[in-house]
Amino acid sequence: MTATVEVEQSVVRPVRFHQVGKAFGHGRTAVVALEGVDLDVAAGEFVCLLGASGCGKTTLLNLVAGLDKPTNGRIELSSSRPAVVFQEPALMPWLTAAGNVELPLRMAGVPKAARRAKAAELLELVRLAGLGDKRPHELSGGMRQRVALARALASTDDNTGASAGKPSLLLMDEPFSALDAITRDVLQGELLRIWRATGTAILFVTHDVREAVRLGQRVVLLSSRPGRVVRQWDVDGLTGADEAGAVDEINAALRKVISSHAAA
Structure with a gap:
């Protein structure tokens, strides 16, 4: 078959x-x-x-x-650098949803304006537009997993260094x-x-x-x-x-x- x-x-x-x-x-x-x-x-x-x-x-x-x-x-x-999404979202509780998505970009040295724009774009992609200022405890389990997915996509798409173009x-x-x-x-x-x-x-x-x-x-x-x-x-x-x-x-x-x- x-x-x-x-x-x-x-x-x-x-x-x-x-x-x-x-x-x-x-x-x-x-x-x-x-x-x-x-x-x-x-x-x-x-x-x-x-x-x-x-x-x-x-x-x-x-x-x-x-x-x-x-x-x-x-x-x-x-x-490009592989990213992992686990069973649990493993979000940083002290960061907002946008802050969590921005984290791998910040670690990769992406400028503030660029990473904020990318985080907003990815949150919209996972249908969380307008919720970037919410912290993990304010989101449902499904929403937290969407944030984790957006963060992972940000990690694979930093477009910097050796990972660019891959x-x-x-x-x-x-x-x-x-x-x-x-x-x-x-x-x-x-x-x-x-x-x-x-x-x-x-x-x-x-x-x-x-x-x-x-x-x-x-x-x-x-x-x-x-x-x-x-x-x-x-x-x-x-x-x-x-x-x-x-x-x-x-x-x-x-x-x-x-x-x-x-x-x-």
Whole structure:
């Protein structure tokens, strides 16, 4: 029903994994989180990463973000500085919404007038125009996550230094899992709108197969620990029965991965 994507070698890729492995600890007590991961994300592509708990999905994002280093293999990063959106917005409570969005720009040395204009533009993009003076505690959970998204987009779009002119990359680690179903559904739609408007490549971690199929152009399944790429599906533009069929097929593959790990 669905097929693995094969991207032409000439396509620009913000990130490439070459036989990447990651172990925590040493010797017999070492925990191998990832092993032999080969994965590409093309410029502007929306890739969803699926797998059982503990399979290394978040570890993979941390490696791309530079929060940790691979034990073996290498990561080829050809993007502007990647930004991460976590489950929790992690906003600075003493800063306004606009101040939070401006923060990465200020750290990058962007002049005050330019960063204020950019923050206003991004808040409008996430549909928070006019709320830039609000502090996090004055905003709903969904609004706080929108601010976190705007801040991440600012981080990928500082247009300064070595990052200038490079494709942007956004890393999202289950950003909607802590929200209620209605808010999550709304923000999924908003994320698609923002992705189409900005052309930012997205690597999105989720446990929810339906969310992955709805949002992604490509769904990548990792094995249980140590995480390896088991299979990939092209789900771009699927609707109706085709979308439902892809959800069933991917769910079956995910259950098989989880079952094989439990039986080991």
